Amino acid sequence: MSRTALFSRDARRDLAALIHDGRLEDLFLRPATAQERAGPGDLHAAKVESVAPRLDAAFLDIGGGEGGFLTGGGGLTPGARILATVQRAAEGDKAARCRLGADLPGPWLVFTPLTPGINVSRKIEDPAIRKGLQAALASFAPEGGFVIRTEAAGLAPEALRAEAARLVEEYRVMETAAASGPPRRLKAGPGLFARALGLWRGAELLADAGAAAEVPEARLFAGSLMEAWDLDSRLADLTAPQIPLSGGGWMKIETTLALIAVDVNAGGDRMGVNRAAAREIPRRLRLLGLGGAVAVDFAGDLGEADRAGLARVLGSAQDPAWRPLGWGPLGFFEATRRRDRPPLSAALAELGGSP
Numbered sequence: 001m002s003r004t005a006l007f008s009r010d011a012r013r014d015l016a017a018l019i020h021d022g023r024l025e026d027l028f029l030r031p032a033t034a035q036e037r038a039g040p041g042d043l044h045a046a047k048v049e050s051v052a053p054r055l056d057a058a059f060l061d062i063g064g065g066e067g068g069f070l071t072g073g074g075g076l077t078p079g080a081r082i083l084a085t086v087q088r089a090a091e092g093d094k095a096a097r098c099r100l101g102a103d104l105p106g107p108w109l110v111f112t113p114l115t116p117g118i119n120v121s122r123k124i125e126d127p128a129i130r131k132g133l134q135a136a137l138a139s140f141a142p143e144g145g146f147v148i149r150t151e152a153a154g155l156a157p158e159a160l161r162a163e164a165a166r167l168v169e170e171y172r173v174m175e176t177a178a179a180s181g182p183p184r185r186l187k188a189g190p191g192l193f194a195r196a197l198g199l200w201r202g203a204e205l206l207a208d209a210g211a212a213a214e215v216p217e218a219r220l221f222a223g224s225l226m227e228a229w230d231l232d233s234r235l236a237d238l239t240a241p242q243i244p245l246s247g248g249g250w251m252k253i254e255t256t257l258a259l260i261a262v263d264v265n266a267g268g269d270r271m272g273v274n275r276a277a278a279r280e281i282p283r284r285l286r287l288l289g290l291g292g293a294v295a296v297d298f299a300g301d302l303g304e305a306d307r308a309g310l311a312r313v314l315g316s317a318q319d320p321a322w323r324p325l326g327w328g329p330l331g332f333f334e335a336t337r338r339r340d341r342p343p344l345s346a347a348l349a350e351l352g353g354s355p
Contacts, residue, residue, distance in 0.1 A: 003203040006225045007193055007218055009210035013351055016196035017231060018203060024234045026200065027287050028192045028341060031350040038066050038086045038096045040340075041189020045178035046084040046098070048076045060084060060098060063183035067095040083178040086189065089342055102174065104167045108152035108160060111167035113144035121150040129153055136160045143168045226355070235355055238287055239348065245280065249273030249299065253284065259293040260285065260337075266299035271306060274298045278310045282317035282337075289347075291321065291339030295332040302331075 002022070008015045011032060018026040030039075038044065044062040051058045051074060058073030060082075068084060076082070088097040101114040118137050120130045133148050136157035140146065143164075152160060174186050190198070193214050197205075205218035212220050226232060243251050248267020253260065264277040281296060298310060307327055314324045314333065321338040328334045348355065 003200070005196065005200045005203040005205050005218075006221075006229060006231075007196070007205070007207040007211040007215045008225045009208070009214070013347075013355065014192045014211070015226075015231075015355060016193055017225075017229070018196070018200050019229060024231075024238070024287065025283065026196075027235075027238075027289075027344070028196050029344060029347045029351075029355060030192045030342075031347055033350060034089075034342075034347070036064065037089065038062055038064070038068070038185065039089050039189055040086055040195075042086040042185050043102045043174060043187040043189070044068070044084050044086065044098070044185050045181065045183055046070075046082050047183045048073070048078050048080040048082065050078055051076055059095070061183045062086070062096065062098065063185060066090060068098040069095045070098045070100060072100060081179050083175055083186075088339055091339075091342060091346070102171065104171055106163050106167050108149050108155055109163050109167060110147040110149070111144060111164070111171060112147060113168075113171055115145045116141070117145045118148070119145070120148045121152075123150040124148070124153050132157070133160065137164055140164045140168065144171075231355065235344075235348075238284075239344065243280065243284065245273050245276040247272035247276055249276070251277050251280070253281075253288070253290070255290060255343075259295055260290055262294065262296040264297060264299045270300045271309075274300075274302075274306070274310055275313060278313035281314070282319050282322045285337050286319050286321065287344065289341045289343040289345075291337045294335040294337060295328070296335070297332055307333075 004019045006017045006019065013029060013031045016028040017024060046060040046062045046068060049059045049061050053074045056072055056074035058070040058076045060068035060070055062068040062084065070084060083101055084098040085102045086096050086098055090096045104111040118134045118141065120133055124130055133152060137146055137160060146164060177186055191214070193211065205215060206221045206225065207215045207218035208221050208225050212218065241252065245251060247269035249265050251262060251264045253262050262281055264274060266273045277298065310333065311324065311326065314335065321340045323336045325334040325336065
């Protein structure tokens, strides 16, 4: 089983792609022009523009001419200055989704100022080690919460406390900065390459000359990754309106304001086509960067055994953003997918149609 992660940067865009046994399995694409806009993980000094108590939400000015939508902000006051973290970039006419405060990661700890408690990685199983790590940070409990990473298992208490003090101080400095001055980005979140590296652990890493400095652990690839792995053709196939399936059928994915509709059309082998579609749908939605409610209209009239079999296939998808729900009363299979990246179509449109 072969997994290769490709990292490419030029003046127009950043691109990261995961190739699994010769097949495009995951993809991130961000135009250079999007770097100035708010992205996931960015920390912003924000101003509350208005409050919607019935939605328990607030509308924010996060700087750069961008607005933010803050869930759980119904109790805030218009004009208040806050520190906010971008969870999802703006899409179309939807503002960037934000949350109050920020979690600050370090090599051994994650500081969670608004979530109290000292939690230890489950991978640290020894009760004595767990208790010792928690005791080392007991004096910091009034400052907020901490998650102790697996890498901290053999760390001296003094080193753990030094990192905790550094993270607390960094957070307090950002809180102070957020209270004055114009709304603005205070700290950029993890970039596209860092996000991909966190997801694709264990893959062979290759980077072109443009991306090599940001992915130093990758092997430098002399030449064009796009040409070597035929990524232009792969992306053209990915964005084709009709998706061919084994068994002689095809499917079509259409996005509406309310949901993502998937229509499966059978050839000679109806259930073979349906099973192929069930395997392909989660992968295709991930590659296209689509999220929200999903309704799948499989081909033909399906019996209980057929439905159960398709549900098992859809439930086996290796995508943490994918959540299968089951069969609805209208005969559609229903699911949701968390929006974890901007739509590929938007990135390609910004790039003039070519990656």
